[in-house]
Amino acid sequence: MRHWLMKSEPEVFGIDDLERVGVEPWEGVRNYQARNLLRDEMQAGDLAFLYHSNCKVPGIAGIMRIARGGYPDDTAWTPGHRYHDPRSTPENPRWFRVDVAFERRLGRIIPLSELKQAPELSAMPLVRRGNRLSVLPVSPQEWDFILSLETPRD
Numbered sequence: 001m002r003h004w005l006m007k008s009e010p011e012v013f014g015i016d017d018l019e020r021v022g023v024e025p026w027e028g029v030r031n032y033q034a035r036n037l038l039r040d041e042m043q044a045g046d047l048a049f050l051y052h053s054n055c056k057v058p059g060i061a062g063i064m065r066i067a068r069g070g071y072p073d074d075t076a077w078t079p080g081h082r083y084h085d086p087r088s089t090p091e092n093p094r095w096f097r098v099d100v101a102f103e104r105r106l107g108r109i110i111p112l113s114e115l116k117q118a119p120e121l122s123a124m125p126l127v128r129r130g131n132r133l134s135v136l137p138v139s140p141q142e143w144d145f146i147l148s149l150e151t152p153r154d
Helices: 015-019 032-041 111-119 140-148
Strands: 003-008 023-026 045-051 059-072 096-111 134-136
Touching: 003 015, 003 059, 015 023, 015 045, 015 059, 015 096, 032 059, 032 096, 032 134, 045 096, 045 140, 059 111, 096 111, 134 140
Parallel strands: 003 045
Antiparallel strands: 003 134, 023 096, 045 059, 059 096
């Protein structure tokens, strides 16, 4: 089993939405490096942090399970859809997605500012300057450390 971090704006799709629907396709990824992770690396049963981005307090809000591994994102070949890409076709899909399932909320949102201060996470792409990927691998050590932050320290 591998671990991931997947970013979404909470106004678009956040932990509240995932908890409400239970399982949801993670569609609309339009970056080749992130697409390759979805297509080639993510497997059913993997776990991922749901990270709220582009909001007042960006941070990790919950845990989701990959319910279905990578498969073509048909929104790319749906004219009029916000993620439409006319170069992607059913015969030659360019973009992929996975299905994610709600596991649980974290005890609190762990803010990016706190993650950046932890020396244990200094190699994590999320805390490095200039990283814009919406899907990131998380090492087992990083995963365990982040979970240890769920309860604030005094």
